[in-house]
Amino acid sequence: MGELSYQDLLALFGIGGAHPGGIALTEAVLAGERLKKTTRVLDVGCGTGQTAAFLARTYGCQVTAVDLHPLMRQKAQERFAKEKLPVKLLKGDANKLPFPSGRFDLVLVESVTVFTDLAKSLKEYARVLRPGGILLDLEMTAERPLSAKELQELQGVYGTKQVPTEAEWIGRLQKAGLRDVLAVKGGTVASALPDAESGEGVWPEFNPSEGIDPGIYKIWERHQQVTESFKHRLGYRVYRAKKGTKSSS
Numbered sequence: 260m261g262e263l264s265y266q267d268l269l270a271l272f273g274i275g276g277a278h279p280g281g282i283a284l285t286e287a288v289l290a291g292e293r294l295k296k297t298t299r300v301l302d303v304g305c306g307t308g309q310t311a312a313f314l315a316r317t318y319g320c321q322v323t324a325v326d327l328h329p330l331m332r333q334k335a336q337e338r339f340a341k342e343k344l345p346v347k348l349l350k351g352d353a354n355k356l357p358f359p360s361g362r363f364d365l366v367l368v369e370s371v372t373v374f375t376d377l378a379k380s381l382k383e384y385a386r387v388l389r390p391g392g393i394l395l396d397l398e399m400t401a402e403r404p405l406s407a408k409e410l411q412e413l414q415g416v417y418g419t420k421q422v423p424t425e426a427e428w429i430g431r432l433q434k435a436g437l438r439d440v441l442a443v444k445g446g447t448v449a450s451a452l453p454d455a456e457s458g459e460g461v462w463p464e465f466n467p468s469e470g471i472d473p474g475i476y477k478i479w480e481r482h483q484q485v486t487e488s489f490k491h492r493l494g495y496r497v498y499r500a501k502k503g504t505k506s507s508s
């Protein structure tokens with residue numbers, strides 16, 4: 260591995276539910292959708308596959324999952340094999356999804372788009388959805404526009420070029436051709452952090468690799484510092500949007 264990134268940290272520690280609110284928020288959001296055995300779902304940037312496994316196990320949906328990181332895919336594949344879940348896992352880039360247009364009823368994205376080229380990835384989500392299909396995208400959201408200095412600090416840790424506000428995310432989703440765009444759930448990072456003292460809250464899952472490069476702890480420390488100092492300036496939102504049908508668009 261060359262220089263380690265935040266994505267490497269998540270992969271090496273095997274962090275599942277690597278988004279504010281974790282799997283509990285995912286479950287609550289999905290409970291609001293009409294999911295059936297025939298529903299074709301794409302989990303973009305599936306990480307260790309916690310959500311994809313939940314969808315296959317709980318709803319029996321036809322789940323496809325993609326991620327760019329080979330170690331994430333390896334850990335996801337191990338999970339699906341262990342649980343004997345028929346999730347189709349592929350190497351895939353959110354900026355250029357390896358699927359034909361109109362392939363999915365639901366595209367689910369959790370804490371991924373902010374790391375991508377927004378102009379490309381959002382259009383890709385819209386492209387692979389069938390007319391009338393739904394996008395659910397949970398993303399880091401600035402509580403107010405961030406200064407260039409603040410963005411630089413975040414970029415140094417996460418490699419993100421931008422952290423849009425809620426209004427900016429909604430505008431971007433609309434520009435990608437999606438309709439009925441709403442932020443359906445969310446809050447500040449502070450509101451979603453588990454309490455280290457009492458242990459209360461939603462904790463992520465860990466599946467660490469053996470012999471982790473100690474260099475990774477530096478990234479962990481910087482992530483912890485930034486989380487603490489930005490916890491009121493940064494938040495998360497679940498954006499829900501629809502691909503228009505020909506007659507409605």
Ligand SMILES: C[S@@+](CC[C@H](N)C(=O)[O-])C[C@H]1O[C@@H](n2cnc3c(N)ncnc32)[C@H](O)[C@@H]1O
Pocket residue numbers: 266269274275276277278303304305306307309325326327328331351352353354368369370371374375
């Ligand atoms: C913060 S983690 C979230 C993982 C998972 N969705 C979850 O909530 O636990 C971000 C994930 O997005 C993946 N990722 C980053 N950029 C990507 C891209 N352009 N295409 C596909 N996956 C990407 C990373 O490898 C990582 O698994």
